[in-house]
Structure formats: C-alpha cells, structure tokens
Amino acid sequence: MTISIRSVEKKFGRYPALNHVDLEIADGELVALLGPSGSGKTTLLRTIAGLEFPDAGQVLFGAEDVTFASAAARRVGFVFQQYALFKHMTVAKNIAFGLDVRKGAEKPSKAEIAKRVDDLLKLVELDGLGSRYPSQLSGGQRQRVALSRALAVQPSVLLLDEPFGALDATVRRSLRKELRRVHDATGVTTIFVTHDQEEALELADRVAILNAGRIEQIGTPHEVHDNPVSPFVCGFVGEANRFEGTVSGGRFTSGAVSFGANGVRDGAAVGFVRPHDLVLDDGGLEVRVDRVHVQGALASVSARAADGHHIEITTSRADAPRFSGAIKVAPRMSHVYPA
C-alpha cells in the first residue's frame, strides 16, 4: 500500500508538533523516521495510524483518503516501544487478538487462526512459546510477540515507534536484522521511528529526517549521509567535525582550518568534515594527535588543531601508526552551509 502524507499539520496547544509535513511512501518500502527527541516522529507515526488526527492536511492509503478514519478502520499494525502486550492473555491469544475480534464472515475459523498464529510464531522464531504469558518472556521476545500480533491482521502498513528503544544493544542489533528479514518476507510497507541514526541507516530503504516538526530531508541512507541538505542533517546523520567560520570567494575559513566551498555565497557559514574524509596531506592543516583508539578494522584518532579545535579522524587500522605526533591532514570532502 502506498502512503501519502500531504501538508499535514498538528498542534498541541499552540506548539506545532508537525509543520507542513509531506511524505510519499512506496508500496513495500521500509522507511525510517529519524530525528531527535521531540521532533515529532511519534506524532507523525500516530497520525498515519489513526491514533492522532491532523489539524490540516491529508493522509492517503493508496488512493483512499483516510485522514479521519479510525485506527481500527485503517488496518494498520502498530508496535509500541513498551510492547503494550495484553498481559492477561497468552502469547498465542495476543497474536490471535486482531483475528478474534472480527465479526461474522470476516472472522477466520478457529483452525485458520491457530494456523496463522503458528506461522507467525515461526516467522519471529518464537515457536513453542505460544502458551506463555508475556511476563514469562524477555524484552526482546515480548517485542517479537508485539510484532507478530501486528502482522496477524495482514496490515496495510506496519508502523513501529522506537521498537528497539527499551532493549539492550545486543538484542537490539539482532531484532534489527529480524525486522528487515520479516519485512522482506512479508513485503508489507513499513515505517519505523528511531532516534538512532545508525539503526535508521542500517535498516531502511529510505530515511526521513525530522527536525522541529518538519521533514528536513528524505532519501536513501547514502543520499542523506553523503549529500545532507542542511547543517542539521549533516550533524545528525553520521559523525562530523563542525567548524564555524566564513566563506569568501569560494573558500571556507575557520581559524587555521580552510577548505574549498564552491557555490556557497560569501558570509558567515558552518562547515562539516566527516572523520573518514580527513586524510594525511602535506599541504593540509597541522594537528597534534592526542589519542588513537582502534576498533575492529578502523582506528579513531583524536587530534587538536593549533587553535585548540578538537578534530576527529577515522582511518584504517593499518594506517593508524602513521597518525602520531604532529601530522598534516586535509579533507577530501566537506559540506559548507551559509549560517
């Protein structure tokens, strides 16, 4: 199901939580809504779900305008950060709930429901746990139950609000892979909210970056990482060294740091250089290395420029020995925005 969000606005009191949001999501896509806390991610997701209604604008599922349709009518699968499982029901009953509450001809037979529950338990690798209660499961298992419960109704779209937020790092990573696998297996259009850029970049087909109730950029993980359209996106997605300075004649200068800024108008500006875009260069900026930290195949180098500006460099582990004492580095790529 394609989802179209058109000029959606939502205020809480006088505070605009969503500010003219436009978003088109293709059928079968896996999209991440990424942004800092309070940027309106949850509000946008709930508006798509029908748990919140916009003050202006439209939400379309396919060609159908569902702006004011109830959550029940939209057939969405919603996964909450805190699982929101029905504690008094077994895992199997939880998963079957969406089918159980159907009425008349819509309602599948007992055998069909049991079969569907079994299939879903297998899909999320929980087979054999159908008769447990949620309290007898780990956090990761609970979230998988929540996921299969949402999938049981064959939703037109699967919505997840920081689904891995309450889990520890290892479980989070394994569930991430699992969500991708489940998405690929079912082909259901999926939108998930996260404030973790690594998660968004790893998992999503496209990432929408929200800031203060607006979408700043939407694109593939590559696009938003390599061609950020704004200083906010540049700083939020991936690591970056940030410099404040001025542009004059197509060159950005900030203290001792200077690099090309073609096409940026003269005046105050901010420049960003990703740590892995800084390379050794005899004509470059002189910095002193404070510390080298090796992580797997990569090495993070903490250094300081003559003016005291802290600079992070990422290099390969093999090259790490060349980063010691006084070195000279230059950016092979940079992003400059008028301030």
Next chain:
Amino acid sequence: MTAETLSAPPSTPARRPLFRRRSAIPGFGVTLGVTLTILSLIVLIPLAAVAIKAATLSPSQFVAAAFSERAWAAYRLTFGAAFVAAVINGLFGVLTTWALVRYEFPGKTVINALVDLPFALPTAVAGIALATLYAPNGWIGQFLTPLGIKAAYNPIGVTIALIFIGLPFVVRTIEPVMRDLSADVEEAAASLGAGRLATIWRIILPALGPAWLTGFALAFARGVGEYGSVIFIAGNMPYKSEIAPLLIIIQLEQFEYANAAAIAVVMLGVSFLMLLLINAIQAWSRRFV
C-alpha cells in the same frame, strides 16, 4: 537470540530448604516473626478462645445452638445479603472507579472523598441515616412505597446497608490498577480492529480481574461481619431480617456464652472457607502477573 539464551539465569546449583533460600531481600526472619506474633495475639488466640468456649457444648447442644431454624435463617440472610451487596458493589464500584480515574469533572474531589466516607463514618450513624431515608415515609422510601417496594426493615434494607459499607473496598482496590492501565494497550487493541466495547470487555475488565476479586472479597467479608449499620435498618425480626452477628449479641445478652460461641464458630468456618476459595480463584487469575 543467543544473547538472550545466554542471559537466562543459571539454575541454582545446590537447592536449599524452601524457607531458608539465600535472598538479597533482608528481614525475612524478623518480618515473619512479628507477623506471626501479632496474628497470634490479636487474631488466632481470640479465635481459639471462641472455639474452646464452643467446645464446652456437647455435640447435640452445639447443633441445637448453631443450627436452629432461627440460626439457619440468620446465616442465609447474613451470607446472602453480603454476597448480593458485594456483587452490586463489584459492578457499581467498577463504574465509579472508571469515572474517577478516567475523567476530569467538577466536584471530583468531593466524590472522591464521599467514596471513603463509609470507612470513617461510625456505622451506627450510617445505619440510622439509611433507615431514615429508606423507611416507608423517608425521603427515598416514600417514592418506593407506591411501587410496592419496601426497602427498610427487611432483607433489602440489610443489603442496602452492606452496599454502603462495602463500596470503598472495591473502589480503592481497583483504582490503582485501573490508573496503571496504559493507554498503549487500548490503542493497540484499537489498531487491531477492536471496537470500544470489545476493548473494555476483552482487555480492560480482564486486566482488572485480580484486583476486582480482592475488592469483592474484602467487601464480602466486611458485609458478613457488619453489625452496627445493619441493625438500624434491618428490622431485626427473627427468621426474617435478623443477621447472625445480632443473634450472637442476643445470646450474649442472655448470658448464653457457649451458644453465642457456637454460632460464631459456624460463621468463622464459613467465612474462612469462602475467603480461601476467593483467594484460590485470585491466585489462579494472577497467573499471568
């Protein structure tokens, strides 16, 4: 996945006796000791005294005292009215709690305080007030009389008094549970296609179940033992509207201490069995917590 399997708690190597397991929670010995001492002093020993007193009767005397026709009528009324009142409180209490927890409305604080009033009000005051209201010529009674309903000086009157006494037990036990029900769970049900009624019936009420049973049991137990408010509105006619606690008092006034103890022992036994049963149901309904 492996991470979760690994983080499963290791099975305890050497099993210790059940009550002597090592625990990081301090105070097992002290708390249990104090509990047993106090329970003995103020509950068990007096109850044992009742039983001992009743044991001074021969079996046939015991049966004559405890199972006379008049006593049977009193038990039926006491347990019946307490049960009916607890059921009514169970229904009404859920509605009251719902209103108090879910909505903001003017006068909410007052209603909140009113709910607790039966806890604090001397029961005799409540009994007299209720009797005055529900008497055939009372404020409320006068409207019931033309309908052919007599609400005071009969079993209905007893039930009314017990409803009054029991309401706060139900409200105050389910209130925290209802407050803790997260909006998420209801929204999850809605997104899965459940209507409002299905959500209430299949999600909210079952979640309240264990607390509701506790409230019900408390209201019921209180109703069985209630004396002060009931005697003013009951009419106290033997075989008709005489409650068992009153029968005990009457025996005491006639210095028939052993007979009084015999009736008390029957009430104790029945109450204990019923509470035990309710506790068992409750333990079963808490299996998912």
